[in-house]
Amino acid sequence: MSGSDTGTPALRSGTVLVVDDDEMVRELIRAGLEDQGLAVLTARSGLEALAHLRATVPDLVVSDVNMPDMDGFALVGRLRADPGTRSLPLVFLTSRAGAEDAVTGLRLGADDYIRKPFQLDEVVARVLAKLSRPPVPVDELVRDVRTGVLRPARFAEELQREVARAARSARPGAVAVIDVEERASLRRRFGRTADDELAAQAVTVLQAHLQELDLVGRDDEGRFLVLLPETPAAGVPARLGAVTDGLVAAAFSVGGEPVSLTPVVGWAEFGAVPGADGGDEPDRLVARAALAQDAARGHLDLQPVAWTPELEATVRPSRHAAPSWTARLRxxxxxxxxxxxxxxxxxxxxxxxxxxxxxVATPVYVAIVVALLVTGASIWMEGFLALDPDRPPRTPGAPEPRASAVIAAYLPNEAATVVETVEAFLRTDYPDLQVVLAYNTPRAMPVEAALQAIAERDARFLPLRVEGSTSKAQNVNAALARVRGEFVGVFDADHHPAPDAFSRAWRWLSNGYDVVQGHCVVRNGDASWVARTVAVEFESIYAVSHPGRARLHGFGVFGGSNGYWRTDRLRAIRMHGFMLTEDIDSSLRVVEGGGRIANDPALVSRELAPTTAGQLWNQRMRWAQGWFQVSLKHLRRGWASPHLSLRQKSGMTFLLGWRELYPWLSVQMVPLIAFLAVREGGVGRLDWLITLFILTTLFTMSVGPGQVVFAKRLAVPEIRRRHGWFWFYLLVASLAYTEWKNVIARVAQLKELVGERQWKVTPRAAGPAAGTEAS
Structure with missing residues (x-):
């Protein structure tokens, strides 16, 4: 041991307890510390040290290990077990020089380990360092050392304080739990450090999108906690949505690799009804927000989810089901x-x-006539404009990058066709195509083994089972975490794209478009009269209405099956599982945000149509109710968008508003004629030869045949050759099919207004392969 040469004593305060059975060591350490202005207590053993500690707690302990009565290891164990001394810094000074002894001491809770013989000035310096920066147990830190945000205990204190203030001031607030879906998979790849890397980057984004009074914490599971004081429920989604958008847009990396994140956010309100159900305790509030966050994880659509009592019911579902006869009569x-x-x-x-x-008969009659004329004229205009549809640029704006296809499937209903669909995609003529089958199933199925065998044979294919999914949107959103392509095509489980589909889509996307919607063609028209009806109807929709409407209104729409997206755009937009037509909703959000959607009738994919009237009813009911949801959501938003021209806003009004009003207008001639008959004293007294009535009727009746003519002219060759299908469709549409669809549209509105929503997946059987025609 050498003497100390510490220079002029520093003016310091504090008390140090030196514990050692060697008196010479005790006095040497005492002298060195007192030279620095510190008060020093001494003890000869661990038991004697405990006696000192019962009287007064010093600021630091310097202790030997080998001592009588109670050694240093036992002493530190007692200190760490006592809440009053568990944060007390302790430095071991011992002749036990083995590495295993140092490890044992540090694991027991020592803050430093110095071996004898020692340099006094080093011991003094280490003591002074610990006194200047006293160590604190992790669970007692106010802030997380890696991110600087509040630790759980301190966050709970702040939340409790804010809850109490909300109760006094009647100004409610909210608490949110924020996580990212990819965290678990990144942790499996890179270890626990992945959590810390992500958190350190994410906290910067969080703080940039939060207000001055907001607080951010981090729980023991690594999730972020956000306290939004004095924020009523109506304002929470927008505020958390901005945070979500920021996390999606930011560039993250883990282990030196770039990663894309999918935030999942749940929140719970407090203070709206103080003390109503005891739910404003901090732990319960956070638990509620975490439950809502679990619900958000089920959708992966970037939408913050609010806690509601119904979420609790999903954890403990009611066993009481409505009687089956009630459902049948509804x-x-x-x-x-x-x-x-x-x-x-x-x-x-x-x-x-x-x-x-x-x-009011005359003005009502004129209004109905005008409505029918406007509708008929728009259909004729769409048909003529569809004769010269928009075409993609001749050459790509950039070399063909890696592409991805996402096939969304529900296996119990689509198991029979999904293998042939995957094989069709793997035959696609594109140089670098990743195929992701994102599927959900309530039980294990034999087809999963076949899918796994394909994946082992072909590295381009990834089968992805999405646990807990209940919609196409959830499957697509889950797949986006695994998508590697610069652009991605979205398909249903029965689609077979044309060989050049991805190359053609890239010509649009590489020249400034965000989404391109292709032409869906029925490939099982021979299966039944329902299927052939749908086959012709699809040609009138995808070959006529969609491209004609895109030229008429200045924007395309749909973006669903056989829709191709720039991957970054779809990651930012996502699909919302609470919408029955999530693809239309997503594409309209692109349009409202200033994005560009093209509609290309030459971008073909072949699919299976429903084969029974019941299947068709379920499919069209979902479509109609989904359109009504979209109309309610986007009609106002379209007019509020600064990115849309007057022409586009007018087109959106016609697309969303008029389509929901027309099914009701289409039946208004019946009550009007009934009223006129009453007024005139009988149907026989009515004058049916009014010129306006005759011309209007003839023009309205011409719309159906005209649409069929356009459909036959523009249909794909294998459908165009089936002349009988078109005659059959014309007859069916004229007699019943058009009104049948109007009935569905009206009933769908009623179902939506009473909150009756149900996703029924159409069963798919294997059909003719793409590009083939049944004999």
């Missing part, structure tokens, strides 16, 4: 109700006003 009664509303209510209004001396 839809027929709704059909009757729509006719009562569409016929009897207007008739009663006309008759009631007439008895009050107000005859």
């Amino acid at each position: 839809t027929p009664l709704q059909i009757v109700a729509t006719y009562l509303v569409g016929w009897l209510v207007p008739f009663a209004v006309y008759l009631g006003l007439y008895r009050l001396g107000i005859d």
